[in-house]
Amino acid sequence: MVKDLALAEAGEKRIEWARRHMPVLDRIKEEFEREKPLKGARIVACLHVTVETANLITTLVAGGAEVAVTGSNPLSTQDEVAAALAARGLFVYAFRGENETEYYDCIKKALELKPNVSLDDGADTIAIIHKEHPELAAQMLGGCEETTTGVVRLRAMAEDKALLYPVIAVNDAETKMMFDNRYGTGQSTLHGIMQATNFLFAGKTVVVCGYGWCGRGFAMRAKGLGANVIVIEIEPRKALEAAMDGYRVMPLGQAAPLGDLFVTLTGNINVLRKEHFALMKDQAIVANSGHFNVEIDIPALEKMAGEKNEIQNNVTEYKLPDGRRLYLLAEGRLINLAAAYGHPPEVMDMSFANQALSVRYIVEQGRSLKKSVYSVPVEIDRRVAELKLASMGLETEKLTAEQEKYLHSWQMGT
Template identity: 70%
Template sequence: MKDYILKDINLADEGKQRIEWARRHMPVLGKIKEQFEKEKPLEGINVVACLHVTVETANLIYAMKAGGANIALAASNPLSTQDDVAAALASEGIKTFAIKGMNEKQYYECLEEALKIKPHVTLDDGADTIALVHSKHQDLIKNIKGGCEETTTGVIRLRAMAADGALKYPVIAVNDAETKMMFDNRYGTGQSTLHGIMNATNILFAGKTIVVAGYGWCGRGVASRARGLGGNVVVVEVEPRKALEAVMDGYRVMPMKEAAKIGDLFITVTGDISVLRKEHFQVMKDQAVVCNSGHFNVEINIPDLARLAKKVSQIKNDVQEYAMKDGRRIYILAEGRLVNLASAFGHPPEVMDMSFANQALAVKLIAEKGDTLENQVYKVPPEVDSMVAKLKLDSMGIEIETLTEEQDKYLHSWTMGT
């Protein structure tokens, strides 16, 4: 087995400095790392992690290593790797297989290399490891206690597998922990998506019509931040309750066939396929900017756009111009991949602190109890979620109210009324 596949191991020192900067903003994960160092709950556990290789991820990897885990890390997206971070991890003895800009063949070669450690636990951002194990490496399943999944897209995929009886080991949906979903998805995606768009284009948000496809936690965050910068936000949503919430939050809501005619900037965050497609591209304005912040690069149907174009040009980093046959130009950012990671740094460490605290504790749970779980998708236990929130508040110096004995009794009684 190889020790690493990298762009350049000599980038390690730069990566270590940036990892240390992120560590200082991740106090909850730091507390868990200290606990892991004492208790060694992952001793003898092989972990394959298919994650975005960022400074925040590096601190999760170090926490698991402190707990005794043997880890192999592969990238979960061809454009999300920070090459200096990958080098830093490899220099610390972590088997790391990730290069920014990999093609699809290289991407899966890296994941195949990571699987050679024969995992007991898998960590995923998008369920690619689980899919690969189930399709090509079923011999590994007998040794796997369980897995964890970090993304909405991956959880949707895994629940479909479980419903079909195709899931062969238990998985914890870390994405669905409230201290992940409500903060990472909303505040993290909102801020980092706009950061990526600004880095790629330097466009002004104020006064533009910004179409946000999807009004889950990620869409809420993106819409809120775009409005905060002066954008006129339109929400496209298929679920009636979420669409109604968007209306009540003060946004215009309409189908994409109408939004496509008026949008200056389009941001997809749905987790579904072909959210923007031929009939939408045909009516978009000249110089419309299109990007995606969902996990996979399927939300924008780029083959449809390519067929409508007479010429495709790379006009600057992370910006491709599709010159249409009728003279219009449509710009795609970051090849339709995660713009917040391809064109920026991803989520800030303060929110990933909670997400990766849940991830580390979920790995511990799988290591200890995975053999007793059924082949289903489980939520993070509420007591873990609450503990992460409490630790985050403590790190911020915030004290909250506590119930009196009388109040607690009232909330747990059916006999005490008016």
């Protein structure tokens, strides 16, 4: 179920380009081809269907797995990539521009594989399995989740004793969170905004909602292009960090009249609301780079507007009764994937290496794990970092025997 199989050749070329910039995943693929550690695994992968994801899927298949692929966002699927994967004989249920019904139908179609491992980017597959297919949950070895939003949902399920199988929070691996979230989101969010609007950051006031790793990355890149950055944060330690990083910190009510561009990166609901829209200046732009399109209260904006126009691709103009115009980008969906290519392959190399090795861990250890949310085993996280350093031609310092002894002894004194 893809848009057009004739796009497969173009997709293959783009997949190969990304592969050349994903050396860690390539190394793991070679290992998987030799050892076939995923034989017997049936994997449903509800992920952004991009060139980087295609290389992850190829790695899992090389390891012996059967894989069904579906999109984790209606606007993030790259149709040529979906076509290329389908042309290889994989089960692919994804096309760009799905409506809500089609989106969930694609996930349900992928579940016909009767998977025993799930890969998620937002926990939608896990949610459907738990709500509609408890018989599938009973056979699951485990799953992986790659977003902050999804991990929050899954930890809530685990706390309520509602989680029916173990899940590894790939999002929280240091080689994912610190690099993918910060450098990947930082760069790709800028790319999406500029692709949609040709926005000049220099001299503008940019309001960054959330100062987790994604917010840090975007704030850093916006500042680097000359923007005056305001950070909105609910957590006092992160707010303090933002202030010491050189940003203004204030509540949204104070920032709303000042911003030229507002970007949400929180994982929470209704961050930008009616009371904020009422204070924004004429021609302010609002965009979201969190996983779901709930961070901006779009229904409230629709009710406030006297007129709504699609003025160009990925830009919707809302005219308010007082004459002000507010611009919503990409329907409030992930701006970096809806209007651009998403994260560069160099950072997704680490994220998907964590995914691949975590899947292997689940296949080998899943039956012994409790129904909980687990961190990526530290040995996997470290191995990904070591492989990435090696691919960059970099080496770490080594401890001497004396230093090793000192760090593990209390008897050597100071």
